[in-house]
Amino acid sequence: MTKKQIWIIHIVFWLIFIVRSSTYFNYDNLQFELAFWGDAAEKKVFRYYPLLFTFLSSVVFYLNYLYVIPKFIGSKKLWRIVLGIIFIYSVFIGLRYFIEEYLLFVFFGFTNYNPMLPTSFYIVDNLYFASLSIVPSITIWVVVQFVQSQKEKTEALKLKTEAEINFLKSQVNPHFIFNTMNNIYYLVYQKSDLALPAIEKLSHLMRYITYESQEKWVSLEAEWDYITNYVELECMRINGKHFIVLEKTIEQPLLQLPPLLLLPFVENAFKHGEITDENYPLQIRIVQQEGKLIFETSNKINQYQKDKQQGIGVENIKRRLALQYPQRHTLTITQTETTYFCNLTIEL
Template identity: 40%
Template sequence: MKTVEVLSKKKEVRLHLFLWVILAYINYVHLDFKAPYFIRFTDFSLFNNTSVIVFISTFYFHYLCVMPRVMRNFNGKTAFLGWIASYLIFTGIRAFLEQFLTVWIWDKQNYYEGTPAWFYMIDNFFYSLFSIGIATITYIVIYLIRSLQLNQIIQQDKNETELRFLKSQINPHFVFNTLNNIYYLVYQKSEQALPAIDKMSQLMRYMTYETSENSIELQKEINYIKDFIDLEKMRIAGDVYLKLDIQISNPNLLIPPLLLLPFIENGFKHGVLTDAAHPLTIKISQIDNTLELYTQNKCNNYNKDETSGVGLSNIQKRLALQFANKHSLIIKEEENIFTCKLTIKL
């Protein structure tokens, strides 16, 4: 699965720099096709520059101090009080810069002497809306991006946990069936009992050390399937009729471990293996990034049990999690012939 990353502080800073570049362009740059490079820098007046300082100061007060509190426990009262606080910050900084500091240094002020306080407050109310509004929108956009990414991470963790659980279900299910097979061979005092135990140890080694990874080479999975088939054939008295056709172009292609086994295991567990007219058919093919598995067997109606669906239902859930829109699975039973066809885009 692709790992999801939460928007980092470094990327957040980059978004802010991008915002400031756009606002600086709007404030200071104008298109002029007669000027060099078709742009003209304008309006570097004193009070235009002080307005930029007021804008940035209010923006970050609202962004860093007000919005985190508003979004943490959102209600109308919190949002209103936060907006009032930012408005007062805007008005106070602007009054200090343009009615005091500029007078003291350059003997200039933005508002005429004697301007009524009510006019000053109303005028700054409208000017502050832009700074506070931009800060609010920026914070909400970044907040939503992080929330969506966190939701993706939570869902990804949930899926990975479920996949680990489903994979852990396969191992006991397989071990239970195989031990039953070996028990049968030992009970019959078959010469195949010791080779079966040795083959079982190889399979257990594979399951212990290889399947802990999220993916393995296709060839390893096929080797595992071949060992499994050899082990299953040992327990069957008489001739086993099996057609195995494997054609792969890239043995190093990575696939999830134990992905194909349940279909093959199902054929051995519930199929008739001694009917020459209806052999167990297993075909595995891989071309480019497409992997196909085809199995067909005659159903053994006397070998049904309550756990018959564990393997296939398990693998269907795994496919839904790992290859949601990249696989097709056709399972059908017609005239006592059970057929599975799985196609995966890796």
């Protein structure tokens, strides 16, 4: 809750309070009248009562709001809460007695209460009038503290989520670099003419990782370009023909999504897939339309060179999706003896 909102709450309360303490209901005329005017003005006490009562209530209100509640009631200890309530009610009753029963009599020759009334009546009656400022001050303080506490919890959760997302993103980069360097090592070892172009291609991809991937969001087109560059780099290490189908249908290329969100599925397809079989090409498909993004990969499983070590990529992305698109995504992974299929749908 902002300071402006807190100020508005206080101002509204005091406007209501002043109106309430400055008017009374005239049963003869059956209407509300100001205590400063009309028949009520003939009773001298009513000329000063609203101002004095409002002043007294404001003193008690903010004494309670700024000191008593934080020190006593805010401690959540029963004995301190009881002590704080007794203290603030005693302050109100004592101050009101001093002002209305002593000062008014000294300066104007009258009092608010009949001197013949017993002290017990005065105390009981003022428990009600004290509550007009004390109870609202407690209520407003509790509401403000609750809202601020919820805001702090939300901000803390947001910071925690961002930290976890950044950590997950940092895992993607070494994972990608490790795989790619292995590929380039293979090309160099084979003395392939593709080694230098592969290094150049890697440098372009590293620029994306170093700069754009550090942003919270990137354009859908930029992410797709990164994926196609990655596919080209992977293809450089493959001897012979390879069969890859890339399909793209994007209505809004500038639509934003988190960087490096789709790459692990492609990495997984190359790492565990067989892309030299014409009958089972690696298929990478992206469709974005009407606020929905669909990303699919399908590949034949490599039965001979399958990496037994489980990568962090897909599990990493599952966690990121849960954090960044809660209740707004579905991820379906279907695996048979020969094929691996992944479908990711996101409500953007």
